[in-house]
Amino acid sequence: MIEEQTIERLKRHLELENPEALVNDLNSMHSADVAEIFERITPEEREEYFKYLDPEKAADLLEEVIPQIQVELLGTIGEEKAAEIVSKMPYDLMADFLGDLTDEEVNSYLNKLPQRVSSQIRELMTYPEDTAGGIMTTEYFSVSEDMSVEETFKYVRSKSDSNSNIDFYYIYVVDKLNHLLGVLSLRTLISSQLDMKVGNIMETDVFKVHTLDDQEYVADNLIKYGYLALPVVDNYNRLKGIVTWDDAHYISEEETTEEIYASSGISTDVIPEDEILTGKLFLAVRARAPWLLITLVGAFGAVNVADYFDNILAQLPVIAIFIPLLIGLGGNIGTQSVTLMVRGLSTGQITLNVALYQVLRELQVGLLIGLAFGFLVMLVTWGWKNNIALGSVVGVAMAANMTIATLLGAALPFILKRFNIDPAVASGPFIATTIDIVGLAVYFILVSIFFGYLT
């Protein structure tokens, strides 16, 4: 966390027109810290500070900021300098960045790079964004199986000086046509005799992914198996690139965001997650309206339940005032149950085969809290309206409502999952509506039964 005084100090340097201090201060910071500062200042200040960064630091910084800020910053500093900075970015990020530009701009950037590099970038740009190919980088070490450990060391040493972006976790073993044969960890390399052949010490049982595999599949497996990188191959098992653990972290964060959005009925199926907060207003509406419409239909179901009992409402209008209470608390405790089950299913803490245990457990929690809250509501209502029958009916409705809500809230995610529907997507809006309808029905039925005592 960057302290406010660091930001103040930079501002003072700027006001006092002290470029040397700015250059020193900014370039001695970690790029992640500079990125944090850039997120907290105005676009004008960003533009000013960006000029003082070394090209290396500027390239590092661009890796850390969101795409909008990338484009904004590079747009302000002149084509020549922008090209220099972009040329120092890792290839995967360069491809992502260029992917958002026009063909003409892309060509102007790529023409300034060596042919070998620009053709790799062009290839990276051909893969869909959310596939292994779209997130991989082509910067990795590969050696042939007849090389010795000593030769491998020399090769790695010579290469790693000239390319500071290369990821350094594993060395891949390939044949002349770049088919993936095996993988060597640095650990194996260091612990092996110098005259051993790489082909004899490599791990041949390699977990690899295909260029067109979904990015979530790639990230999930990287995390599950605890690898630092995964090789990406094409249909012919030719090594095309690697996906590294830091990519996996960001993908898994994005996945979680989509799950959280889904839980309140914000759909990221059609609208990309990052467009919802800052993209076109129309897209934000489109992401949010569909589930609200489904809720609207459900809410009319609840309205119909109430309407069905209109003659009770006419004779006993006081019962209407407790509707917000019953719906509110039922909805809240039901949402808690949904949240626990959906998150548990997503992290793997809960699996389908413990469904019954969890549903029964939720039912008990609902019953305990429902009885306590029902009793409380009974006392308050009795005291307030001086009507013990009214208090009892509202209290019993409350207890029943909360218990049913936990039961439905816990069971629904398992039922959806059982039928291969993503529980995160459908649970929230469905459950809110169902609980409203069932809760109201229970309340009005109780009122009907005890109507004689209430009037």
Add this chain to the structure above:
Amino acid sequence: MIEEQTIERLKRHLELENPEALVNDLNSMHSADVAEIFERITPEEREEYFKYLDPEKAADLLEEVIPQIQVELLGTIGEEKAAEIVSKMPYDLMADFLGDLTDEEVNSYLNKLPQRVSSQIRELMTYPEDTAGGIMTTEYFSVSEDMSVEETFKYVRSKSDSNSNIDFYYIYVVDKLNHLLGVLSLRTLISSQLDMKVGNIMETDVFKVHTLDDQEYVADNLIKYGYLALPVVDNYNRLKGIVTWDDAHYISEEETTEEIYASSGISTDVIPEDEILTGKLFLAVRARAPWLLITLVGAFGAVNVADYFDNILAQLPVIAIFIPLLIGLGGNIGTQSVTLMVRGLSTGQITLNVALYQVLRELQVGLLIGLAFGFLVMLVTWGWKNNIALGSVVGVAMAANMTIATLLGAALPFILKRFNIDPAVASGPFIATTIDIVGLAVYFILVSIFFGYLT
């Protein structure tokens, strides 16, 4: 993802009493896959399969399963074999595991280990669970600054054979009293001349954490700076251990779970997150009841609003039936706004200085959706009840309610954050209640104003 047929195959081996096939099948799988299978089968099956695992594989497996299953498995195989398996676990996990046992059991395990190891484990067990000390491991490489690159290689090679758990990302440089002087990446080591002194090539500007630093602080910084491990020091800058990137991933997942729980009013302040799903029922109730009680108070606020207009309800009972509709949709769209702001603040996509932009944007989204939904509700109500005035009042209330809900839902998280209250914790329940009260008030006021047209 493990396929069902793999599980079926294992079951067949078990039924046919084919221990050899079981030993082969289970031990050739990755421990993460075995863990996935163990989560999907019964405790009895787990117990059976566990017997067939090599001690190494069993230790790897224990790293991947939840603590309850750890204890369950080790309890079934006899003290001797359990001790052998535990001795192969990484030190940090061993300390976590032993931390849940009785003193007597702990001693029985530790007495079987070399004195050097058991004293390290005992020290690890003294740190609180959620601190850097509680999650660090003491298995790392450290060298002195006057060693050459070549000597370092030799040292690492000799050590890495005998300890397969040691993490291999960085080599730490310490003095004789174990004070942390610097760090060397494997990359630097491999790219350096063999006769260079470690002290001359090490990075001295080391990001380090303190044994008692909060685990979330540690994880956030590990992820922010993209390190594979962070050194942990005591008050005297003595190196005590390291925290690695896979720990950071699990902590950040736990953090997200707590945030998601908080959003529906499930508190993890007093009750540990992992106790809520499977711990004592009483704890689950305690985690969930407090915010529900606050919601209850708020709901009585809404009841009071309705009660205030009781004479309107008495004369025009039909207006009561629309209460679930207004409250439901207002609550839903407001929750969407809260969700977007809270998640954005948590991932850093949104910062306090864009609060105004985001709130205004939400207001526009609310207005657009509110107008559309209000119009729809107006038409439906008009057609259904054949009363254009009633349709209009309900429609306008709907539009106003949804617009106000987005405004409140978007603004509240920023206000809480501004006063240093965690927006994740308070937003959900607060907002639901506030929207209920405001929404009902708007509706009843509209009804009062246009009362003449409605009857």
